[in-house]
Amino acid sequence: MKKNEKVKSHEPFFHISKRTDISLKQGxxxxxxxxxxxxxxxxxxxxxxxxxxxxxxxxxxxQGAFGTGRTLVTIxxxxxxxxxxxxxxxxxxMRFWNTGAEGQVLIGCLSTAMCMFYLGGKVPDGMLILIMxxxxxxSGIIWAVIPAxxxxxxxxNETLFTLMMNYVAIQLIEFFLKIADKSxxxxxxxxxxxxxxxxxxxxxxxxxxxIIVAVLTVLLYIYLNYSKHGYxxxxxxxxxxxxxxxxxxVKKVIVRTMALSGAICGIAGLLLVGGASHSIDSNLAxxxxxxxxMVAWLAKFNPVTxxxxxxxxxxxxxxxxxxxxxFGLNADFAEILTGIILFFIIGCEFFINYxxxxxxxxxxxxxDK
Amino acid sequence: xxxxxxFISRAILQGTPLLYGxxxxxxxxxxxxxxxGIPGIMYIGAISGVIGGxxxxxxxxxVEPFLAVLIxxxxxxxxxxxxxLLYCFLTITLKANQNxxxxxxxxxxxxxxxxxxxxxxxxxxxxxxxxxLVKIAQAYKTPIFPFAEDMSSIGKMFFSYGFMVYFAVIxxxxxxxxxxxxxxxxxxxxxxxxxxxADAAGINVTLYKYLATTVGGMIAGLGGLxxxxxxxxxxxxxxxxxxxxxxxxxxxxxxxxxPSMSILSSYLFGALYILFNYINVxxxxxxxxxxxxxxxxIIVLIATSVRKKRENQPPASLGLSYFREER
Numbered sequence: 169m170k171k172n173e174k175v176k177s178h179e180p181f182f183h184i185s186k187r188t189d190i191s192l193k194q195g196x197x198x199x200x201x202x203x204x205x206x207x208x209x210x211x212x213x214x215x216x217x218x219x220x221x222x223x224x225x226x227x228x229x230x231q232g233a234f235g236t237g238r239t240l241v242t243i244x245x246x247x248x249x250x251x252x253x254x255x256x257x258x259x260x261x262m263r264f265w266n267t268g269a270e271g272q273v274l275i276g277c278l279s280t281a282m283c284m285f286y287l288g289g290k291v292p293d294g295m296l297i298l299i300m301x302x303x304x305x306x307s308g309i310i311w312a313v314i315p316a317x318x319x320x321x322x323x324x325n326e327t328l329f330t331l332m333m334n335y336v337a338i339q340l341i342e343f344f345l346k347i348a349d350k351s352x353x354x355x356x357x358x359x360x361x362x363x364x365x366x367x368x369x370x371x372x373x374x375x376x377x378x379i380i381v382a383v384l385t386v387l388l389y390i391y392l393n394y395s396k397h398g399y400x401x402x403x404x405x406x407x408x409x410x411x412x413x414x415x416x417x418v419k420k421v422i423v424r425t426m427a428l429s430g431a432i433c434g435i436a437g438l439l440l441v442g443g444a445s446h447s448i449d450s451n452l453a454x455x456x457x458x459x460x461x462m463v464a465w466l467a468k469f470n471p472v473t474x475x476x477x478x479x480x481x482x483x484x485x486x487x488x489x490x491x492x493x494x495f496g497l498n499a500d501f502a503e504i505l506t507g508i509i510l511f512f513i514i515g516c517e518f519f520i521n522y523x524x525x526x527x528x529x530x531x532x533x534x535x536d537k
Numbered sequence: 538x539x540x541x542x543x544f545i546s547r548a549i550l551q552g553t554p555l556l557y558g559x560x561x562x563x564x565x566x567x568x569x570x571x572x573x574g575i576p577g578i579m580y581i582g583a584i585s586g587v588i589g590g591x592x593x594x595x596x597x598x599x600v601e602p603f604l605a606v607l608i609x610x611x612x613x614x615x616x617x618x619x620x621x622l623l624y625c626f627l628t629i630t631l632k633a634n635q636n637x638x639x640x641x642x643x644x645x646x647x648x649x650x651x652x653x654x655x656x657x658x659x660x661x662x663x664x665x666x667x668x669x670l671v672k673i674a675q676a677y678k679t680p681i682f683p684f685a686e687d688m689s690s691i692g693k694m695f696f697s698y699g700f701m702v703y704f705a706v707i708x709x710x711x712x713x714x715x716x717x718x719x720x721x722x723x724x725x726x727x728x729x730x731x732x733x734x735a736d737a738a739g740i741n742v743t744l745y746k747y748l749a750t751t752v753g754g755m756i757a758g759l760g761g762l763x764x765x766x767x768x769x770x771x772x773x774x775x776x777x778x779x780x781x782x783x784x785x786x787x788x789x790x791x792x793x794x795x796p797s798m799s800i801l802s803s804y805l806f807g808a809l810y811i812l813f814n815y816i817n818v819x820x821x822x823x824x825x826x827x828x829x830x831x832x833x834x835i836i837v838l839i840a841t842s843v844r845k846k847r848e849n850q851p852p853a854s855l856g857l858s859y860f861r862e863e864r
Contacts, residue, residue: 498655503648
């Protein structure tokens with residue numbers, strides 16, 4: 169009833185203000201609503217292309233992720249994505265937009281594979297795994313610190329720099345493939361990388377990888393929330409000027425934090441080659457470096473919440489894969505569904521960070537969507 | 538001499554999609570939006586054009602060259618505009634993080650392109666064996682200068698292409714002019730440098746950001762269309778477009794945010810992209826040559842930031858959302 173009056177008085181219908189007071193519960197409710205809406209849209213899209221009924225679609229999705237013999241693979245996929253997401257987190261907490269996780273993982277893969285290829289059989293396997301780990305971590309650090317160094321000293325745009333480093337890493341792998349396998353194939357497989365495989369625990373592959381990532385998650389959570397370094401990262405992220413004012417060496421923090429990011433990416437590369445595929449090709453990281461950015465962001469850069477967000481993404485991807493193979497559709501269907509979910513979650517952040525105030529109505533906060 | 542002319546021709550064809558992408562991204566970045574969704578938008582532009590063309594080629598009795606060009610072109614523009622608007626809505630209106638939104642758009646766009654490229658026939662239950670738009674590609678590829686046929690190889694190097702090659706150059710030149718010489722361009726650059734100041738000066742920041750990002754996205758989408766219709770003869774192959782979208786973003790840096798520079802840099806990158814076919818190196822070293830465009834971009838990026846020449850810097854507010862009440 170007041171609507172008409174408002175239009176007449178030429179006042180804006182509403183205005184937006186920032187809010188800092190949202191409770192955890194409200195925040196979670198908004199996100200859950202967003203995810204449910206997104207799933208509904210995904211369901212409609214899937215129905216459109218397959219003509220299957222929704223319950224059957226859901227069964228297929230679940231089958232794809234946790235069907236017989238798939239659970240362990242799915243958990244491993246979650247672990248690897250989680251590992252890369254953990255890697256990008258420290259840098260993102262200080263607002264360093266590292267889009268180069270893909271390349272940092274790949275360079276970790278490359279050095280692992282090179283150790284396996286050149287040293288395999290020449291040193292004991294236990295020793296080899298140690299060497300692989302050292303080189304993977306070192307190469308990840310190098311790949312991350314180069315852009316960080318230039319960012320810290322000359323303000324070079326880190327988003328673009330790290331992005332370019334990805335492609336340098338890809339071509340380096342291609343170069344290695346051509347050297348290692350003279351037949352010109354696009355992959356160096358387990359037959360050439362036959363040493364330095366991670367031991368199987370409990371008679372299963374992947375278990376060691378999953379344990380390593382679980383430990384990393386806890387360690388990173390502690391590091392970010394309860395250590396002096398973690399505090400410094402948060403301050404630099406909030407305001408570089410404040411950080412400088414209270415005596416934090418910003419340059420040092422940037423380089424150190426990116427070194428940590430790179431090191432974890434290197435570990436992800438190590439796990440991928442040494443603990444899972446035992447082969448290398450330039451697509452081994454499979455876009456995880458980019459997906460991880462979204463996973464980490466969705467979890468608000470909290471390592472523990474990240475377990476859930478990586479579960480969500482991997483569940484969807486594997487589920488959608490199953491749907492598309494069942495109906496003979498293209499496997500990229502998964503990317504469309506992931507995209508839809510991401511759009512909704514990205515959009516819903518607005519309703520968490522901002523408040524829409526409708527004029528002439530006191531204390532009326534509207535939160536649709 | 539012929540060989541060189543032929544090499545340059547191939548480089549120009551290879552560079553044209555990059556030029557569209559780079560021009561679009563420059564306009565977008567000038568408004569302060571770092572649209573990492575450009576690679577996805579180029580895929581969406583391409584597949585939208587393909588879908589439009591597919592319906593026309595299989596629906597019409599006879600393929601009229603004019604319509605064969607126009608329909609995919611409009612569809613492509615529509616697809617990339619809608620996607621750009623989604624990006625704008627999320628980053629400008631809802632103030633979402635630009636990097637995350639851009640990457641989500643790219644994930645979505647590449648998936649969208651490959652999905653429809655791979656499944657369109659299946660979904661429509663069509664009886665054609667594979668997605669091929671040869672007749673439409675013919676219309677796109679027809680040289681607009683008919684006399685080029687009789688010219689020497691040097692003449693062909695300049696005059697033998699379909700209209701989209703020239704269109705890309707015209708767009709780049711015009712956008713360079715608009716950005717540098719007109720009031721709208723000045724306003725746009727002001728928005729990209731410091732939206733708060735621009736806002737205080739009475740410039741409609743939201744409008745400029747929306748417009749620049751949408752127009753930029755539309756231009757980039759044309760690059761995808763060119764790649765399919767002209768470069769690959771109307772035949773869609775999944776992931777065929779590859780990493781060209783990212784290369785376009787590299788060119789933006791390489792041409793230090795100047796559209797006129799982007800023409801030559803696109804052709805240069807196009808040349809680097811195919812160089813390995815023309816020089817005699819062992820197979821092993823080809824990846825090192827393919828690395829060149831990216832390595833060169835990194836060097837330019839470092840050099841511009843170290844030299845700190847004011848006119849060569851990225852727009853100051855690049856990648857940041859603007860919220861008026863934030864201080």
